Every structure is written in structure tokens, then in C-alpha cells.
Amino acid sequence: MNSPFVYGRIAADASFTDRIEETAALVSDFKNLTNTILISPRRWGKSSLVRRAGALAQSEKKNLRICYIDIFNVRTEEEFYEKLAAEILRSTSSFLDEVVANAKRFLSRLIPVITAGDPINSVGISFKTQDVKMSADEILDLAENIAKEKNLELVICIDEFQQIANFGDSEAFQAKLRSHWQLHQRVAYCLYGSRRHMMIEVFTHREKPFYKFGKTIFLEKISPEKWPEFIMDRFRSTGKEISRTQCEWIVRKVDNNPYYIQQLSEEVWNRTDSICTDASLDQAFNAIVNMQAGLDLALTSTLTLSQQNLLHAIVDGNKELTSAAVMGKYGLKNSITVLRAKNALIKMDIIDNFGKEVTMEDPVYAYWLKNVYFG
């Protein structure tokens, strides 16, 4: 029997829970062609939410097309243009011939190279050229031009958008994107990414090109009360049983993190024949901690001593990190040391200063630090 839980992949259909208001808001933004920017710590459900909202919006509005692009592996401006052009052609064409025809009509210099596949989603599209950059302007307006001609509307969703901050001469590139995109009438952009710190830098700094580009949504965690029903349902769908109290334990143990809730639920499910026992809860959690201990150790060994000491103070539950007592106890020299270490850890997305206080982004890493590494 297959596990009814999903983690590390897009959560869809029965694997997707709640987010009712966020989904409705995003669907309406897509239908209204409002530019949106989605920011949250890692693994809180950005990609899944965008996919769901995109599917719904498309089903509700006939001439709307949603184009999904993930630029995690994109390293240069040229690669970006190529990927953008290919995905726009793909999402606005129903047949192979149409891809070729659109490329011919809207991209004067680029000749598409199609590698076989059917349906259209599995077709490979690349271009016969060394110089995509020459066609940059055409590519950046490709969606708008196709939309106009075919009476379509388009939402281009770009995942891992913070990657663009790593391109050479990134600010000039960002300025170029913005100068094109802000003129579009029939195309909207939904930009999101998993490096919260970098996303904030691109979108919320006054002097940067993408400042106030669109509606910025800081995604919250799914509230803890929503999960038990979901977990119980998923167990039931495979003929197994888990109690509400046990589900609440799962949610609490991983600090209400959606990814870990699904992972821990799966590990518990694996250890359940028909009715879940309390013993399997602890075993499942320990299994996850052990599974990632190697990675946790590798990450920790890249940190400076001050950064490690500060993490020690944080996972022990201290709030006043620059108080003399905390600095003394954890070997932190002075408040400047604390501040520097804190900023570095925020930059690495290890800690968050989202709310009023500093929190650990990864609850399992926090547990491992406290109980194994420092314990």
C-alpha cells in the first residue's frame, strides 16, 4: 500500500489541506492579473499554493493561461531567457505546430528545436542559437504579444525567483525585466522563492528595481487546528487509525511545519498496522532526526563558533540574546558578536526574525542541536 502522505513534492488534491483564504485571494489576483510576490520561510507551502490557485483560476476563466517556471537551476541571464521563452510558448500552444508557428511569428532571431514528446507538456523546447541575449527584448514581451494576438490572458509564475540575484550584473538585469513587465496589460507575474532572506532583499528594498512590483504576500503557517482532521483522514483512506491526540502530538513535535507534519505522519503511518500506538510516534520522530543528522552535522560544521554559540542560546529557549547573563553563559563576547552572528544566520535562512522574536526555521534541526549536538 502506498503512503497517503506527500513531502518534498507539490501537495495537490487530497494531499493538500486548508489554505482556503490564501487560495481564494490568489485565484482572484490571477484572474485580475495582479502581480503578486509570495514570501515565507522554507517549506511552508508556497509552490503548492501557487499550483492550486493556478489550476483553479484557469478552470474559472476560459482565456486565462498559467505558465509555471522554476529557475532553481538557472545560473545566467541567457538561461533565464531561454527558459522563459520555452515555457511561454509551451503554455500558450496546444500543438507542436503552434509552438513553431508562434516562435516564427514573435521571435525573429530564434529558431526552436523541438524534442519529441506527447502531450505538449513533455515536449522539450530549446533554441538554435548562441545568442539568446540578442533576443532579450522580444522574449520579455513574448507573453504580452502572444496574449494580444490570441486574445488570451497569462499569469507567469516563477518559482525560486531569488536566483536572479545571483546573475552577473543582476541589478541591471532586474531593471530590464521590470521595465518590460510593468507595461504588460494582458500578463501578470507571480514571483516566489524559498530563500526568504534573498526574496526580501529583491522586493522590499526601496532602491531595488522590483520594489513595489506587486502585492506582497507574507504566507503564514497553516494553523495547527487544521491538521489533525487531515492526518486522521489520510490514515482512514488506507484503512488505518490514529487518534486526534496523537495527531496533535505530531503537529506540536515539528512546530507546525507542513513539510515535517507530512513526513512525520508518513513515518508514523509506516509503523502502524491498523491502529497507531504511542510508541510508534517517538520511534518515527527519532527516525527522522537520525535520518538527517548527517546533514545537520555538515551544516553545523560550516558555522563559526559564535554562530554555534548563538544557536545554542536560541535552542535553549533564551529570548534576551544580548543580555549579560546569556552572553556570559554561552560564550558570546559582546552584543556586536551577537548581532553579527544573528545576521549571518538570518542570511543563511537558519533563523528567522519574522515576528518579534528569533525562531529556528527548521524544527528538526533545532531539536537535533539541543538534544544531540549540544545535549
Ligand SMILES: Nc1ncnc2c1ncn2[C@@H]1O[C@H](COP(=O)(O)OP(=O)(O)OP(=O)(O)O)[C@@H](O)[C@H]1O
Ligand atoms: N496546503 C498544504 N497541505 C498539505 N501539505 C502541505 C501544504 N503545503 C505544503 N505542504 C507540505 O509541505 C511540503 C512543502 O511544500 P511546498 O514545496 O509547496 O513549500 P515551499 O514553500 O514551496 O517550499 P520551498 O521553500 O522548499 O520551496 C509539501 O511537500 C507538503 O508536504
Ligand SMILES: [Mg+2]
Ligand atoms: Mg517551493
